[in-house]
Each structure stands twice: as C-alpha cells, then as structure tokens.
Amino acid sequence: MQNIIGYSFNNRSFLKLSLIHKSYSNINNEKLEFLGDSILGLSISNALFSLFPFTNEGNLSRMKSVLIQKSTLSSIARNIGLQKFLYLGRNEVFFFGRRESFLSNSIEALIGSIYLDSDIESVERIILLWYKNYLYNIKPSEKNKDSKSRLQEYLQKHYLKPPKYISYFIPDKYEFYIECKFGKGKSMITTGISYNKKNAEQISAYGALKIIKALKK
Known part of the structure; x- marks a missing residue:
C-alpha cells in the first residue's frame, strides 16, 4: 500500500x-x-x-x-x-x-x-x-458553483425567498429524503435521495434549477 x-x-x-x-x-x-x-x-x-x-x-x-x-x-x-x-x-x-x-x-x-x-x-x-x-x-468558472448556491443566488436575484429544505431519514434504507420547496409561496417542490444528506440536498436543488430553466424557455 x-x-x-x-x-x-x-x-x-x-x-x-x-x-x-x-x-x-x-x-x-x-x-x-x-x-x-x-x-x-x-x-x-x-x-x-x-x-x-x-x-x-x-x-x-x-x-x-x-x-x-x-x-x-x-x-x-x-x-x-x-x-x-x-x-x-x-x-x-x-x-x-x-x-x-x-x-x-x-x-x-x-x-x-x-x-x-x-x-x-x-x-x-x-x-x-x-x-x-x-x-x-x-x-x-461559474460552473464550479454547487446547485444549492446557484439556486440561492437565482432566487435572491429575482427577489424571491430562499428555498426551504425539509429532511427525512429512512432508517431501513439508510437514506436521506430531501424536499426542496421554492418559488412564490414555496409552491414548487423537488426531491433528492442519497445516503448522504448534503448530496440529497444538492440533488433536490439541481432538480429545482432544471424546472426553472424549463420555465424560462
């Protein structure tokens, strides 16, 4: 070794x-x-x-x-x-x-x-x-920013409140299930699942960015 x-x-x-x-x-x-x-x-x-x-x-x-x-x-x-x-x-x-x-x-x-x-x-x-x-x-590069940071900055730029992350732990699967609520009245929700809580948050934030990108088209 x-x-x-x-x-x-x-x-x-x-x-x-x-x-x-x-x-x-x-x-x-x-x-x-x-x-x-x-x-x-x-x-x-x-x-x-x-x-x-x-x-x-x-x-x-x-x-x-x-x-x-x-x-x-x-x-x-x-x-x-x-x-x-x-x-x-x-x-x-x-x-x-x-x-x-x-x-x-x-x-x-x-x-x-x-x-x-x-x-x-x-x-x-x-x-x-x-x-x-x-x-x-x-x-x-700006691409080095993680998904949570990019989502936070986008919402702030458009005078929207920060996203809210709600965490659930699933013991039998040893997984974290994260809901990311964002937009006006937190009306939009994306989810992320991972064995690491931070990764699950990043996945849910990435999902939110994809929705925002789709809505802008």
Missing part, C-alpha cells in the same frame, strides 16, 4: 490507525481525520493560490470546494485502492459501497497520519501527487 500512496511510513502504527473506522474500534481514525481535513484545506488553498494568481477569491473558494468535496476524495481513495485496507465493523460493511464518507474520511485520516509521521512539506507533496490530474483539469 505504501508504494501506491507514494509515502513510506517511519512509524507504521500511524498508517494502521488511519484505516480504522469508529465502527471497528474505540481507538480509531476520527482525530486523524480532523487533523487531515485542516491540512488538506491548507494544501489545496496554497496550490490554487499559486496556480491561479489572478483569480478572485470567489472562484478560488468554489474550486477548493470542488476539490475537497466527498466525491473527489472518494475518487482519490479508489484510485489508490484504499477501500481494500479499511477496518470496518460488521454492520458498516453492508453500507460501504453506498457511503462515500467511509473513503473520504479515511483519506483525510491518512493525510493526518502522514503529517504526524513526517512534516507539512512531505504531506503537501503527497497531496499534490494525488491531486495532479484534478488540479490540472479544474478551471475558474
């Missing part, structure tokens, strides 16, 4: 700890995840600042948001085969393929463990290695 991630640990206990989910043991990777999240944000901000010196703060923030979102982190985790090495509790194994948080959180924990085993320069080098293609392909 160390050959794949591009880093050899001096203390392999850091590596093992980064792979232990809280469902497996009380001694797990949550604190490393907290640390790695901060380091990742700093490293990506620094990279974007250097790559796009003439880009405004809004676009930098949107690009950063795309690069550190769960789906991007999960994609990176799969690229390095991280899913094969995670320690999960029996009940969590069933949901593993459906929840991006297992992989995205573990990537952040891995970043935290590399930092503790080395230094900030070393961990930034690894992060940039993982993100090479993502940083190469991302561009400053």
Whole structure:
C-alpha cells in the first residue's frame, strides 16, 4: 500500500490507525481525520493560490470546494485502492459501497497520519501527487458553483425567498429524503435521495434549477 500512496511510513502504527473506522474500534481514525481535513484545506488553498494568481477569491473558494468535496476524495481513495485496507465493523460493511464518507474520511485520516509521521512539506507533496490530474483539469468558472448556491443566488436575484429544505431519514434504507420547496409561496417542490444528506440536498436543488430553466424557455 505504501508504494501506491507514494509515502513510506517511519512509524507504521500511524498508517494502521488511519484505516480504522469508529465502527471497528474505540481507538480509531476520527482525530486523524480532523487533523487531515485542516491540512488538506491548507494544501489545496496554497496550490490554487499559486496556480491561479489572478483569480478572485470567489472562484478560488468554489474550486477548493470542488476539490475537497466527498466525491473527489472518494475518487482519490479508489484510485489508490484504499477501500481494500479499511477496518470496518460488521454492520458498516453492508453500507460501504453506498457511503462515500467511509473513503473520504479515511483519506483525510491518512493525510493526518502522514503529517504526524513526517512534516507539512512531505504531506503537501503527497497531496499534490494525488491531486495532479484534478488540479490540472479544474478551471475558474461559474460552473464550479454547487446547485444549492446557484439556486440561492437565482432566487435572491429575482427577489424571491430562499428555498426551504425539509429532511427525512429512512432508517431501513439508510437514506436521506430531501424536499426542496421554492418559488412564490414555496409552491414548487423537488426531491433528492442519497445516503448522504448534503448530496440529497444538492440533488433536490439541481432538480429545482432544471424546472426553472424549463420555465424560462
């Protein structure tokens, strides 16, 4: 695994700890995840600042948001085969393929463990290695805005109240069901379903944008 991630640990206990989910043991990777999240944000901000010196703060923030979102982190985790090495509790194994948080959180924990085993320069080098293609392909663009932000801005621009998101959790399916109510009197409703609440909100907001686009034709 160390050959794949591009880093050899001096203390392999850091590596093992980064792979232990809280469902497996009380001694797990949550604190490393907290640390790695901060380091990742700093490293990506620094990279974007250097790559796009003439880009405004809004676009930098949107690009950063795309690069550190769960789906991007999960994609990176799969690229390095991280899913094969995670320690999960029996009940969590069933949901593993459906929840991006297992992989995205573990990537952040891995970043935290590399930092503790080395230094900030070393961990930034690894992060940039993982993100090479993502940083190469991302561009400053309004399209980098997520659906919730674009819906909020559209409604605000047309002097309409912000959308209202109503959340329902379906325990037996481990899914979030979100209703997005928008328009005058909140008369329009779209829905989103996902194993992640934020993703479900984004799906419902995207549906609202599609309706708005259709009505404008």
